[in-house]
Amino acid sequence: MAISYNKLWKLLIDNEMTKVQLREITGMGPGTLAKLSKNQRVSLDVLERICKELDCNFGDILDYKKENKQ
Numbered sequence: 217m218a219i220s221y222n223k224l225w226k227l228l229i230d231n232e233m234t235k236v237q238l239r240e241i242t243g244m245g246p247g248t249l250a251k252l253s254k255n256q257r258v259s260l261d262v263l264e265r266i267c268k269e270l271d272c273n274f275g276d277i278l279d280y281k282k283e284n285k286q
Contacts, residue, residue: 221252224277227270241269 239249242265251258266277
């Protein structure tokens with residue numbers, strides 16, 4: 217499974233917010249922010265808190281891309 221949080225980073229830029237500010241307002245730990253930065257899985261709870269604070273939906277902050285199996 218390939219998750220991309222590029223939409224989240226673009227949304228932060230549009231809202232003139234840093235990753236650290238996002239971490240602080242959502243209460244997530246630095247490890248979780250690192251996972252997001254590396255496009256790794258995070259809990260649904262974290263995604264919910266991000267959407268609540270940014271007033272958006274899951275589709276506004278992440279994309280699912282199929283991995284090509286060869």
